[in-house]
Amino acid sequence: MVETAVEAAGDGARVMPGVSAYGSAEARSWAEQAAEAGAGSVLLLPPNVYRADEAAVRAHYAEAARAGLPVVAYNNPYDTRVDLTPALLAQLHEAGDIVAVKEFTGDVRRAWEIAERAPGLDLLIGADDVLLELAVAGAVGWIAGFPNALPGSCTALYRAAVAGDLDTAVPLYRKLHPLLRWDSRTEFVQAIKASQDVVADGSGGPCRPPRTPLSPQDEATVRALTGKLLADGLD
Template sequence: MFQGSMVALVTPMHPDGGLDWEALDQLVEFHVKNGTDAIVAMGTTGESATLNESEHCEVIKRVIRISNGRVPVIAGTGANSTQEAIDLTRCAKEQGANAALLVTPYYNKPTQEGLYLHYKAVAEAVDIPQILYNVPGRTACDMLPETIGRLSKVPNIIGVKEATGDLERIEPIHSLSEDGFEIYSGDDSTCTDFILQGGHGTISVTANVAPRQMHEMCVAAMAGDSEKAHAINEPLKLLHRDLFLEANPIPVKWALYEMGMIAEGIRLPLTPLSEMYRSAIKDAIGAAEVNQEK
């Protein structure tokens, strides 16, 4: 259902932490103009963990309204409580999201059977396409390919965002999953090779800063043009690396602030980017030769 460069959109905030609706509208327009293939609202990069449920749903609603069908919207609706994940996913469906992205339950470290039953419960409760999201570096919970394969057989579950950075997981996920099950990279540093090896696209942090290049790289990679895809990706490598010098989304929000696109707002316990890393982010933006239409 989805392919290409899907931006894990930041949530703009004022310096006091209040949501900046005008900047959010401008970011959506920015991605429409620059070829982003889908917008993921309220994922990890959108600071979903620091917004309350009302704000969470309002951001999803706003992104859907401003995008106005010009680009698909995938709503981040995962939680470490199954009932909360159901509630957020129901909100996304009511607002008109094209799909939901659900991170593995964090902190409580469920078993593989617990993961299976969690996702199955959400899929059965809310009739909307759902994408699994495996990012053990943040959740302390690794959803194994065998569990992903089981879940691929559940109606509504259409794909997985695999953010381990381990390219060797692509083949077993493919082989264990139902035909048509989609696999997306969640690791910018390896996403070019991920797509060349059979992935359907990337849910990207870098796409916040360089949406046109990420879109063009994905087009080339999905066409099997390895030389062109790697050539487009080469100037982006510093961004892929340095946007994680501190916990995401700290660096990417500062990069967008430096580019004049959002205010320097972020919510505790996250803090603005440390001074020691700011020159590196500036250099990464320069190396990427970011030339987007604002």
């Protein structure tokens, strides 16, 4: 799969496979496989089978970094129960074990503290519904969900936001936000696929188990939101 992505992208530097695994040795092995396939970096959650302490988190990222690819930390304490705080991220960055963080907490105040504690650490937007806030705070990338359904308008939003063009970004963000908020819900994958179904006539398709379909009410909501955006000329 990674080899296919690298070939399709035409530039492995833009391919970042996830290598989160049950244990650190497996994560390192997957990172090594990603390097062999031509990927430019990897995305890694902290240990999450149990609630890891900071020593375990540091050891985990150090092991994965030995594969030789740049490692992007993924901070999602809601699902992992392990919070990569700005202070801990600074330690990981100072050790040379991470180059960036996908920040998913939704707490935009962290962007400023991360910049203070680890000035060289790249901040990546990790949730669609805080795109504008994190872009203004200095984010340099977006690991995105809904551009899979509405690539044109989402790309325009991102470019305007990181350029500081608020006259363009704010009205567009306001229109998109009711849909973007679904990226922070448990059913975000199903919602994105439902939106794709509306845009491209069934291109999203069903999710792999154990994800179950959206409830009829939620699916109707996502479809209506997407349809309204299309009617307003967004793509």
